[in-house]
Amino acid sequence: MTAPTHRSPTARDRLRTLLRDLMIIPGLSGYEDRVRRHIARELTGLGIASRSDRLGNLIATLEGDATAPSVMLFAHIDQLGLVVRKIEADGLVRVERLGGLPEKALPAQAVLFCVGEGRDVPGIIANKSHHATSPDEKYRVLPYPELYVDAGFGSAAEALAAGIDIGTPIVYAPKVIELAGNRIAGTSVDDRAGCAVIVEVARQLQKAPQHPTVHLVFSVQEEFNLRGALTAAQTLSPDIAIQLDIILATDTPDMAARGDVRLGGGPAMGLYSFHGRGTLNGTIPHPALVNLFTDTAREEGLALQRSAHIGALTDSSYVQLVNAGVASIDLGYPTRYTHSSLEVCDLADLEGLTQLLAAGLTRIDGTFSLDRDDPMR
Numbered sequence: 001m002t003a004p005t006h007r008s009p010t011a012r013d014r015l016r017t018l019l020r021d022l023m024i025i026p027g028l029s030g031y032e033d034r035v036r037r038h039i040a041r042e043l044t045g046l047g048i049a050s051r052s053d054r055l056g057n058l059i060a061t062l063e064g065d066a067t068a069p070s071v072m073l074f075a076h077i078d079q080l081g082l083v084v085r086k087i088e089a090d091g092l093v094r095v096e097r098l099g100g101l102p103e104k105a106l107p108a109q110a111v112l113f114c115v116g117e118g119r120d121v122p123g124i125i126a127n128k129s130h131h132a133t134s135p136d137e138k139y140r141v142l143p144y145p146e147l148y149v150d151a152g153f154g155s156a157a158e159a160l161a162a163g164i165d166i167g168t169p170i171v172y173a174p175k176v177i178e179l180a181g182n183r184i185a186g187t188s189v190d191d192r193a194g195c196a197v198i199v200e201v202a203r204q205l206q207k208a209p210q211h212p213t214v215h216l217v218f219s220v221q222e223e224f225n226l227r228g229a230l231t232a233a234q235t236l237s238p239d240i241a242i243q244l245d246i247i248l249a250t251d252t253p254d255m256a257a258r259g260d261v262r263l264g265g266g267p268a269m270g271l272y273s274f275h276g277r278g279t280l281n282g283t284i285p286h287p288a289l290v291n292l293f294t295d296t297a298r299e300e301g302l303a304l305q306r307s308a309h310i311g312a313l314t315d316s317s318y319v320q321l322v323n324a325g326v327a328s329i330d331l332g333y334p335t336r337y338t339h340s341s342l343e344v345c346d347l348a349d350l351e352g353l354t355q356l357l358a359a360g361l362t363r364i365d366g367t368f369s370l371d372r373d374d375p376m377r
Helices: 011-023 033-045 156-161 189-205 228-236 285-302 347-362
Strands: 058-062 071-076 081-087 091-100 110-111 121-125 169-172 176-179 181-184 212-220 240-248 268-274 307-308 326-336 342-344
Touching: 011 033, 011 181, 011 189, 011 347, 033 058, 033 071, 033 189, 033 212, 058 189, 058 228, 071 189, 071 228, 071 347, 081 110, 081 156, 181 189, 189 212, 189 240, 189 342, 189 347, 212 228, 240 307, 240 347, 268 285, 285 326, 285 347, 307 342, 326 342, 342 347
Parallel strands: 071 212, 071 240, 240 326, 268 307
Antiparallel strands: 058 212, 081 091, 081 169, 110 121, 110 169, 176 181, 181 342, 268 326
């Protein structure tokens, strides 16, 4: 009888496992501790020491070629959600929004009050009974102050006894759904997928014969006006910042006019981002980094999609302004249905992004120029 063979896990297997694990851990902006501790344990398993700062960022440093520009590779660990604003006498809960939740997608969503590990409380955002909905109400999007969460309590005292109080964080009920074709749907793909990629890149850099000093940063409060990565950059003073996050997929009918980024078409590079609402900020990448990853993709036979859009921005928009300026670029993975409770990404894109980063980082050595007037560029 032949003994069964045991296949060693591939990079895609590891990305799938870690992404699934991270997506089910709640971590609203400002309350990311559980996520940070999980990633710290993953790094410890790789023999990589890490530390956290006062704001909650997790930082690890892979020492490398001291003559090469130093790199900060980062992704955010927080997610958007809600906080408790008021508990009504009947036990129903009013909320404030934290981050860019789409109000039209909130009614009838399952949520989780993050009271503490083993003590979290499920609830649902109420949706008025269809049988009592007037014709004009059917097409009205309720502003979030009019919404309320029902956790089954009959009084405010019951909610308080369960650990729910003013300021308690609330997230979409964590879930992971495996779709066809290695696609993953669920909560907080943004940006737990980027975090999983960084861990896998760290694993591969440990085997590389040469790389620059790379600071791995898992940042906090990105969804709360892009705060955590800025403090990390001020401390680390990197020469280069590479930010990993979602890139808007445009391969569905509602997004077709926004660009040419396809889910499953490989990782993507941001050539222009601008928020355009409230926070007037964005990122135009440093040309040396655009060339680096364009050339790396071509030489390694990797797909690399390109994105330029208004309506979103990332931590790099502030990190680039630290000290005398940081050469910055946004890289990422195509994502559908962003900021909803069921975002979708493709594991093949995450694997491709890992390969692109691992190969590109090893090309940064003492001769790598960030001079804007370099005659070779």
